Amino acid sequence: MLNLIWLIPLLPMLGFLVNALGVWRVRDDAQRERLAGYIASGAVVLSFLVALVAFFQLGALPGEERRAGVVLWEWMGTGRFHIPFGFLFDPLSAVMVLLVTGVSSIIHIYSIGYMHGDSRVVRYFAYLNLFVAMMLCLVMADNLLLLFLGWEGVGLCSFLLIGHWYDKKEGNFGRGVATPAAAKAFIVNRIGDAAMLLAMMALFFQFETLTFFHEGAGFLETAEHMQVSSIVSFLLLIGVTGKSAQIPLFVWLPDAMAGPTPVSALIHAATMVTAGVYLIARTHVIFTDATLGWVTWVGAITALLAATAAVAQMDIKKVLAYSTVSQLGYMVAAAGMGAYAVAIFHLLTHGVFKALLFLGSGSVIHGTHETQDMRKMGGLRRHMPVTYWTYLVGAGALAGIFPLAGFWSKDEILAHAWTEGQFLIFVILVVASLATAFYMGRQIAMVFWGNQRDHTYHAHESGQMMTIPLIVLAVGSLLAGAMNLPGRHALTHWLEPVLHTHPHEFGVANWVLAMVMTLLAVGSAFVGWRYYTTNEVKIDAKVKDPLYHYTGDLWELLEEAWFFDAFYEKMAVVPGFRSLAAFLATVFDKEGIDGAVNGVGQFFTHLSSQVRSFQSGYMRTYALVFLVGVIVVVGYF
Amino acid sequence: MPVFFQISDVPRLLPELLLLVLALLVLGSDMFERWGEDEESRFERVRAAGSLTAIGLGLIFLITLLQSGYVYRLPADAPQNFFLTIVRNLQNGGPVGDPVVGSFATDHLTMIGRLVLIGAAFLVSLLTLDYRPANNPGEFYALILLSTMGMCLMAAATELITAYLSVELTSIPLYILAGYFQTNTRQSSEAGMKYFLFGALSSGLILYGMSLVFGFAVASIPGGAQANDMTQFLRIAQATATEGAAASKLLTLGMLFIIAGVGYKVAVIPFHSWSPDVYEGSLTPITAFLSTASKAAGFLLLYRILVTAFPNLTGTAEIVSGFGGWTSLLAVLAVATVVLGNLAALPQRNLKRLLAWSSIAHAGFVIMALMAWASPYASTRSMGTSALIYYLVVYTVTNIGAFGALAVASMTVGGDTMEHLRGLARRNLGLATLLAIFVLSLAGIPPMGGFLAKFYIFMAAWQSGAWWVVMTGVVTTMIGLYYYLLILKATFIEEPASTEPVPMPTWMNATLITSAVLVLLLGVFPNLVLTTIDQVKVVAGM
């Protein structure tokens, strides 16, 4: 089976092609919808099975030989420049592939229920399949260029899927309008991608190859005995901040929630956004100490800021979005401290429980007829028991409560910060985890407890197609911690050939830390839950949050996620127009200005109008430009 | 040593000769047939001339492909029979030997150039098949063919007079074509005039440069007065290698004038100003031809002149160690071109104009490939060569597709602006998807060919130390993405003005699908052409 690993990304790709070229021609609506769903899900499930078999075969090999590679064809080969189109299946790829295919299978099945009756369902499943194929290409690539292909591909699919409901002029709540959000996600991501491109150039300049492993000649192998410039890893870090939604490029992820909820679960929680963490782990050899310091701080600060921002959100999905940003911050911080295996561990558990939470929120949204504002919910635990209980498991896992999955992985990150002596980082992460427990308590209270505050809808439990995936994921969230239990460290040992990290000694201090952290998390979650259940009468869409009473204007700071968006808007717009106050006014008056993207757009539009003024239509102006060009060219020497 | 034309050289010029014959055939068959005056027979007349051109170009393309031996090479021990002898004779005229009478090289560069240019002309002639009837279609197609012939000669020229004549042979038919049939005669005649006047101006410049370079070569080579081959690029290179050549103002001035003149042909800033207006005013398939084949030919000529005639004046592209030579000049032009070109494209609402500015920006990317000559290493330089040619191939296919899709849209929807294209996806999903493929390729999104082409060029430029040029390139690619996304947004996301389905003319459809498949193939299996392109470095300038 190890020779057939190319089947893993190929199957979803075939699913995409069949849906895109064939299924949409089916005339009957119901039949078309069913066919699209089954084909897409079938392709991903098959791919999961192949991955599973390959995984066990890989496990049967002795530790140091666990690396299977298949080169399908030489992608680009000319002169010194050789890039294979090849896939790599080693312990790191294997766990990523299992996560991606596993979670995708569940989400595909869930989507069959969730997207029932949607008019563009074929397109939805086609894009979803394409996404899975691209994501698998990303995690299985055996060179950086192919990884970049997947990296761009998932970005494109994310763009297409966020914009799925493009005809929704207004989001349910907040600013989540599909089209600008999609464009914003794409463009912000491209800033990171540009850095990635430059990193590849610099890497090739030094190593003359972009292949990871190639019988000792891959750049990850030679880099071990070479001094690599910090610029390369720093550029990669910028790429990571784009894709994995870290400061300063995280602004796109909360807006990306305009897409369908299963998409948020798959792309914006479990898989695509973790690509950055995967990239750091994969290329950790070339990260210098200087860059790793940056990585740690970027991760830790993101974790804290996003966790606090999540406290002040009213949209059920926005809470989860900021929570995702924050958890990604944990992973990046862990990677920055050199604990790559722990980062991957948290990535895996987070993939499971965050998918669960998103699907749960999708079930809530579905059951309340497209309500996303938590202030309009309340008391749903009576109407949707399965969703409630599974959501509780997910929330507990996220908050880090023993013995759920999140507890084990988050605790390891904290323990690592502690033993590495990074006390400031440790404190930041602890505060962030308190905020995490608090906002989950708050969310549970607002959504499921108390009484229903808005009676315009009749809440009901979702169908089996949606609840069964929830239960599966809930079981996963219960058990996922087992893969890297302290003492055994199965995952760390499994990843050791790739990541070269060794498990920490497990001492008394860890026990103390674990117990303290659980107590703190439970306490914090309880406070959040208690506060919002007792103050339930004050929750109203027309007035401020009950907590506003204590925090004052700080609340707005949190609500707007520390004003990053507004800052970009200003930064991008102001320098160009300071002299043109009137123009500024028209810019801000314009309808639908959306954060940095339009700001940047306006800025460049202004610049380009300067360029255009030379293009006056008059022949003689052109001739003059031509002549000035010649004179400049001649005078240049 | 005098070199004479021999009869065995005829097969080496076969593609050009065939193009000439085809042009005369198209012209004659149109002229000597008696055509009716009603709408039906006018349409018939266009179809007759158009399909003859298309079939002929297709055949010439295949013959050239066979002659080049890239796809199939006759083994030495193949049996002797009628057909195989023909093939053998054809392939004997393949990419081998010294330039014919010192003026036309028939090397790999020429061969690949011919394939690209004839291929482009073929696709363009297919695009025109579904167009409304023209007056005198025979002339129209003959002009396309003659221009193509000029382009092939541009790619092959190794001597100043030939280079100049081929530039004129390319340009003069294009001036007429730019002003050719349009319902809006005001616009098309304006386009034709602007194109012509600039062309005339630039041929003045290019000639002045050539005369200076020629004078310098005659004066500086010992015994130059006794030789009659002083206009050959190799002799000029010899002259530039003499002592004090680098300091000679005469030589540098000549070279700069030549660069400026060819810069007009490929539309790099600041020699670009004619192009948006001409592109907008011309018939869309002709715009496609102008922006691809004519540009590609210009780049091939620029490449050959710079690399074979001025290899000793390359200079460096590093910003710190000081400027000098043509690479540093081109670096500045490239930066100006990508920045201004992309900026000017941003606010365009007319898609033809938008694509015109985007073609200008792309010319800047191609120029970056020539940065590789700033490096003294042969391997980097050959990387630059393959990157340049690969980019030209991908860009030609992509841009023909993009303009072709636009031609279909404007023909069936009634206009070229964003407003006209709104909601195209819901009126004709296939057309919108094809347009999306081309636009994404232009934007440089993998796995389209455009991505690898850009990546490869950046790679080559970076290797030569021109990292600041590459940085600009990468950043402006981001700006470019914005307006390409605007096209996708208009077609896929916005509400259509009417829900009436848009029909898809047969031949245009075929052209677009061919181009789209090629764009994808070039992105996923670039080695199909890269291995061929790699052979170029063996001859040109090394």
Added chain:
Amino acid sequence: MIDSVPLEWVLLVAAALFCVGLYGALARRNAIGILMGVELMLNSVNINLVAFWRYLEPHQVTGLVFAIFIITVAAVEAAVGLAMIIAIYRSWQTVNVDAVDSMKG
């Protein structure tokens, strides 16, 4: 006779002519005027070539042949150009290039 007029002088005359032609091409509004300017530029090139031939390689023909080609092509160009100007006049009723500005931006 040759020795009495150095090559540089001839080149200077050609350069001056080139500049006059360029100025004409840029400053005239009449399309025909621009065309005439361009012709002057081409003639300066011819003077250059013929001078190089006469002074540097009087026993060869390269410069002469080049000049003859240029004269021929210039005639072709003028023919096409005049036809184009007539086309402009038909649809715009003017040959003033500043008035022909329907496309810009």
